[in-house]
Amino acid sequence: MAEKKGVGHAYNVDFLNVVFAASSVFLLLSTVWMVWDDYDRDWKNTQRRFNQLELQVTQAQLQQAGRAVDRGKLQQLEAQQKAAEKNIAANKQKVDELQAKVKDADTKVYRATLDVNYAKATYDQDRYDFEATRASGGSGVDKKQALAQSEERQLAGLNLAYEKALADKADVQKQLSQYTGEAVAAAKQIEEMNAEQSRLRKRLDVIAPSALKDYFRNAPLLDFMAPTIRIQQIILPNVMDDVNFIRVPKMDRCQTCHLAIDQKGYEKYPQPYTTHPDLATYLGGSSLHPIDRVGCTVCHEGMGQSVSFRDAAHMPSTEKQQEEWEKKYHWEQPHLWDYPMLPVKMTEASCAKCHRQQVYLPKADTLGMAYATFERAGCYACHKTKGFDTNIRKPGPILTKIDSKLSPEWVKNWIRNPRAVKPTTWMPRFFYNSNNSSPEDAVRNEAEINAIASYLFANADKHEFAVKNPPHGDAKRGEEIVKSIGCQGCHVVGEGKREEIGPRRTFGQPLENIGNKTTYEWIYNWVRDPKHYSPATYMPNLRLTDAQVADVATYLSGLKGGAGDGAKATPDAKASDDVLLDYLKNVMPFEDAKAQLAKLSPPARQVELGRRAISRYGCFSCHDIKGFETAQPIGTDLSEEGSKLVTRLDFAFINDIPHTSKLGWFRRKLHDPRVFDRGRVLQPLDKLRMPNFDFTDAEVDRLVVAIMSLQREIQPPAALPVRSARYDYQVAGRTLVHRRNCVGCHIIEGDGGDFVKLVAEPSLGPPMLTPEGARVQPDWLYAFLRGPITIRPWLSVRMPTFGLDDPNLNGVIRYFGSVSNTIGPFQTHEVVKASNTADAGGKALFELLKCQQCHVLGAIPKDQPTSNLAPDLRMSAERLNPEWIIEWLKRPSDILPGTRMPAFWPDYPKSFYTQMGGSAEAQIKAIRDHLLTFRGGPSPKAPATAKAANNN
């Protein structure tokens, strides 16, 4: 116990005084500390540093603006101004007098304005009083009416006086400007020339350091009044945050630190001060996504309200960056915000939030590649996904006629490990994965593989080949055809890794090892007419002659490789029965299952087990299989997978990824779809069954982007793109040209054209189709798509016949029309009629410019390298839009960058040529009109021509 001191004191009071003093000091210090802790925020320092940077940048801009001014003109103006001022000085007395008068007139106008305003206010009040009294039948109506009327008259009088005062003033000013007008005009022009400089100077005044700003306005406790360092936020009434109970307008405070994100001039500075890399598309005032309407977090995700690095839920792009952030910002995996920021390279996943119904978007290359991979891997087949549920093929070939195509042995080896047979295939591996590779599993795996093959062959329809015992051809010629005609737009012949080749050139089955897979007869018939075997196939007809078909088939059937992985166990009948029993007892009592099994004959047991296995693994999702026409896909619905909360994902015993990371889970799952079974004790039928696609890191990244783009729809209609017929055509058409893999060969809207890269010279590859809608006439395009004709005979690649139905054909035509904004089949042709009158001039020019040197006109020009050759001009009248010819002649390389077509009028509207008074416009028109007089070129519309080309 404490020492007692004297009577009446349990404690030493002097000592208590010291303790009291000390604790009071502590309290003061801790209070100061608290205020400082509250005041001291990282974002404030960020803004202070930016302030210095902005000062530098603005000073540099000011200097630059000074240099940019036209010195000569400025001096001239200054001289003008000086001369005018001399003139004023000469008439000083008169000018002074007039200036005094102006001042006087100003005063009068001001006084008259006040008189009018007061009289108007009084009149309004009394008029209302009169109106209200009359309406309610109160007393004194007449008196009030009289008052209002007299006030109205008075007001009219005052208005007249006001107008007079204005007129007087204008009069005096006019007199004055006789002397001063020139000087004022010159001063105004000088000011306009220096406008940028004065703007920057004003800005410099604002941001220059000052004691008042730095030490007073931003001081702790005083910074509630008018601080210069403050949180910058934008509130977005049209873009929502879903906080579960309610959707609230987004409030993005990102600009508190990313201060120059929407300003030019900061491109070279590091984050957070840098300018957005694509200001023309995002954030810029005139871009499609202005910052005050779209904000930041709707695309980047993260917590917009937060102004701390960690709480904003920043997400590093690389592991190196993560380490850096951990050191610098104490970064940790975000777990207090359900939607942390997307790593920068994945941001395009957010496009789909507002552009939901579009699927394919121009300029969103990452997202396009993600969706192409998602579609090619066939994710949507097992996982129902909104946007990928209609107008989309089954990713695998039909198995309903498997008997005539494959052998059971090959099928088994294929199912066992498809990539051992064809390394570039997208067919995944169902067996011998991380959760069914043990020796005990091998017996079961093999039993199921055998049974699946049994089922498929027992349920195959008979198929009659169109050509039985087809003739053989020359493999070498066949190889040339395959490698030149365009097969490689969709097929690879063992050319490297699937990841590098990409989803578009693996759109069709890989051709490697095809000789082992099927018979010569099948290949021959397939190449000759794919739709005969598989009516719904996307494989087009290449219109080969029978001899060419034989060459191709001979070449393909000679492509042989390994047989794949052999069986790892040989299950006997009992083992196989056990597996079937296991399936049966899962759906019925054990005794019933045994009875059911006993009822079946041994071959029927195999087929039954096959049926159960197919049903379990969902083979029917990708392939047409008899007996599964109405079966439902087996996977989780992915329509809102990107919004799924991380707590809904089962990490099981996988502890080497943070359990707060959704992206980590998806990556892990895609790398090894059954990894979350690791360490668990599971019955065979309880195991995970998603097959392994052997995705590489890059493929996984693409798919994660696709998954993260599949978000719950929470944005209101006001946030979405405005719909119109043109917009809808574009959306539908883009999807069509991607799903039919037109983009495998053609570049359309900046996307695709993988095949062009295989050709030595771009002009020898399939043409770029972005301007196609403006270029060709809709009815010509319709006829061409139905029965393509040869436009450039010197090319070896050719447009195949896709056999689209009318709705799809119209979809394509409308799409091209909407891209170039020339929608509709009806177009102006009147200009054609005018052709006769000026034709002589047109012809002369046509010859002067030597159009025929490269363009075909009946005969193919000799002496030209093939890359210089151009289409037959006799097609112009039927094929091309007259308006387009003019645009094309004006600026060919703007329309098709890299074209061989020379620009004859680089200085349009000036012209090198003297014809037609040197008017480029008239010259171009004359040439166009001349072109339209040609007739007799190849035409897709002529049935005879189409037949001749389509010799099947």
Add this chain to the structure above:
Amino acid sequence: MGFLKGLANSIADPRLFFLLAVGALLLAVWKRETVASNGVGYGLLGFLGLFFLFGTFDANFRLIVTKPDNVPIVGLIFLLLFFVWYSIREGVLNDRRIAAGNGPIEKAESDRVWVWPDLVYTELISLILCSVVLIVWSIFLKAPLEQPANPANTPNPSKAPWYFLGLQEMLVYFDPWLAGVVLPSLIIVGLICIPYIDKNPKGNGYYTFVERKAEITIFLFGFAVLWASLIVLGTFLRGPNWNFFGPFEFWDIHKLAALTNVDLSEYIWVRGLRTGLPQQWYIREIFGILLVLFYVFALPVILAKGLFKTYYEKLGAPRYYVATFLFLMMMSLPMKMLARWIFNLKYIVHISEFFFNI
């Protein structure tokens, strides 16, 4: 290390944890002369400090102990232990003085009242120091705000505020109407009743143990064991799905606990009499109902004639019955806990027809 952690994990199992808490209390009361020594007191605190120091090297332990919500509970453990020990020590010291005929130390200078500056000044200083502590604390440990509430995604485990965790622990053993309504009400009513039940004139205004043996023991049992230690258990040892996790164990959401609890009626009808459960609830639950009626109404009478005879005589009938009723209600929790642990007993009375379960 691994062994020590395993040992700590198994000691922390609710059954052992509870029984050890009871045992420790009884030991502290029984061996209070030894416990009262400074060596034991500081030794205990030191041991606890060492344990936490040792624990902070373990990631799982660190995670759960340093959660801003839980830090005060760490303080609570030390403060609770210290003050229980301190009160016992002061009591023991006074008891020695009383036995020697000196009277308690608090009465030594009973001719004056120590108000100014001894009370008021020290209170002021305490107030200031507490403010300092709270301010500094709030600077170091930010308010633990989490993501926006989501009805579709409730936190797992969903924990009550720390001061209600003892009640939440009771929910493991009783239905909400009992654990959440009846028993908490009885706690409040019981606390209000204490001054009216208590007729013992001794031990008033000074520390003592001998003069209030039963009262202090019962209070410490109710407060330190049933209330505070269950708060500690609920804070640190209950994880996802309200499963038990040792202090060094990873809070794995997949951890499973077998739910094999059995009703009393099933014990009697199905296991004992080997017949099915009767259709009528009043027949089915008759044994449980009788048992409860016996516990509430008959047991106090029987105790009055037997074990609690002296109290009955001392307090008189009304005081005795109220006190015994409250005592039995308090004891119903540990009894149900024991019944659960030993017999897997789920409900004594289980009338699912009325959602009435005891």
